[in-house]
Amino acid sequence: MGLVLVAAFWVSGRGLGASGAIKSVVVTGVKTVAPAHVENTTFYQEYLETHPNPLKEWLVFEMLGVIVGGFLSGAIAGRLKFTVEKSPKITNKTRLIFAVLGGVFFGFGSQLGRGCTSGSALTGMAVLSVGGFVTMAAIFGTAFVLAYFARKLWI
Amino acid sequence: MGPLFVNEIISENTNLFLAFIIGIGFGFVLEVNGFSSSRRLAGMFYGYDTTVLKVFFTAAIVGALGLLFLSLFNWIDLSYIYINPAYMYSAIGGGVVMGAGFIMGGYCPGTSFCAASIGKLDALAFIGGMFIGILIFTEGYPLWEDFYNARFLGSPLLSSILGMSRGVFTFLIVLVALGMFWVGEWSEKKFARDDYKLNQK
Numbered sequence: 001m002g003l004v005l006v007a008a009f010w011v012s013g014r015g016l017g018a019s020g021a022i023k024s025v026v027v028t029g030v031k032t033v034a035p036a037h038v039e040n041t042t043f044y045q046e047y048l049e050t051h052p053n054p055l056k057e058w059l060v061f062e063m064l065g066v067i068v069g070g071f072l073s074g075a076i077a078g079r080l081k082f083t084v085e086k087s088p089k090i091t092n093k094t095r096l097i098f099a100v101l102g103g104v105f106f107g108f109g110s111q112l113g114r115g116c117t118s119g120s121a122l123t124g125m126a127v128l129s130v131g132g133f134v135t136m137a138a139i140f141g142t143a144f145v146l147a148y149f150a151r152k153l154w155i
Numbered sequence: 156m157g158p159l160f161v162n163e164i165i166s167e168n169t170n171l172f173l174a175f176i177i178g179i180g181f182g183f184v185l186e187v188n189g190f191s192s193s194r195r196l197a198g199m200f201y202g203y204d205t206t207v208l209k210v211f212f213t214a215a216i217v218g219a220l221g222l223l224f225l226s227l228f229n230w231i232d233l234s235y236i237y238i239n240p241a242y243m244y245s246a247i248g249g250g251v252v253m254g255a256g257f258i259m260g261g262y263c264p265g266t267s268f269c270a271a272s273i274g275k276l277d278a279l280a281f282i283g284g285m286f287i288g289i290l291i292f293t294e295g296y297p298l299w300e301d302f303y304n305a306r307f308l309g310s311p312l313l314s315s316i317l318g319m320s321r322g323v324f325t326f327l328i329v330l331v332a333l334g335m336f337w338v339g340e341w342s343e344k345k346f347a348r349d350d351y352k353l354n355q356k
Contacts, residue, residue: 001188002214004180005214006221006222008177010159010230011160011170012158012159012160012161013235013237014236017265018263018264018265019285019289022264022286023293030290042296058174059174061175061178062175062178063268064178065174065176065177065179066178066272067178067182067272068175068178069181069184069185070182070185070191070268070272071182071272073182073184073187074273074274077186079273083274083275085192085194085261086194087194095277098259099261099277099278099280100281100283102256103282103287103288105259105284106253106262106263107286107288107292108252108292109248109253109256110249110253110285110289111249112248112252112299112303113246113248113250114240115239116253116264116265117211117263117266120239121215122211122215122218125215125219126216126219126222127219128321128324129238129241129311129312129313130308130312131239132239134246135249135250136250138249138253139253139254141254142257142258143254143255144200145254150259151201153261154198154261155351
């Protein structure tokens with residue numbers, strides 16, 4: 001994984017990421033559904049100024065690759081299967097509700113923190129940036145502290 | 156020589172194509188190392204499976220060492236590498252919100268896509284949630300704009316703040332990581348579970 005990261009630095013001068021690609025899709029979606037709303041919102045206008053074509057972004061192509069790469073590895077190892085992964089103590093419904101809720105939090109947090117575990121923590125630490133170490137400590141520290149309250153979901 | 160794109164050795168389209176190839180590599184190594192399993196990811200917070208922690212820190216170290224070596228041989232110009240800016244409030248606040256999402260959802264953005272690609276439906280639900288979360292952020296941006304931009308420190312390196320060279324600092328991180336791996340091995344034995352097998356298919 002480290003070597004993939006080094007390859008990204010060497011080829012493109014940037015590290016890996018994930019959440020930025022979803023933001024590209026979100027902005028494109030809003031633009032398609034409500035173009036007038038995008039015209040009147042400063043945030044979208046500023047974003048589109050620096051990203052004129054949000055779907056033609058490095059991270060979008062990288063994340064499409066992640067889907068292909070994950071699928072290939074799963075296919076080779078015989079792990080392709082539709083399933084809901086959870087602790088044996090909870091129902092599928094509980095697991096899916098918390099998965100959506102977790103996604104909402106992570107999605108929001110990744111925007112506030114300017115990147116997720118890949119873009120901010122992993123890449124940020126590899127380039128030795130202060131922001132990377134701080135975000136990493138905050139993510140893992142919080143999850144560790146809250147683990148006790150969420151234990152029924154996993155163990 | 157590197158970064159190839161910044162030094163205009165490759166075109167923008169080639170750069171995007173290589174992003175796709177790099178993504179395939181990223182997705183592949185994530186899946187091979189079990190990052191497509193939410194119980195394995197969550198395992199690091201309960202001590203029964205610390206693989207993710209070990210692989211994650213190994214990757215960060217290899218990344219840091221790789222940059223160091225490439226620059227030593229003049230194969231890469233470090234001044235062109237993007238350094239994450241440090242906005243202290245949002246870095247901590249965002250991290251805390253992400254940590255809460257992590258323990259509830261069991262994934263982070265990259266791993267959820269990887270897991271969804273092999274058919275994990277909980278990962279698909281997590282991705283749906285992320286779209287909602289990001290939409291909330293973009294729609295409500297004026298509400299948290301001040302917090303988002305507060306305490307901006309530029310793009311400092313932790314090594315320079317501590318007054319160390321890149322090399323010495325990286326060496327120290329390697330030592331810290333080795334200590335962590337040892338704790339990880341210990342905790343996997345101590346917190347082993349009957350209903351969870353390490354390296355399960």
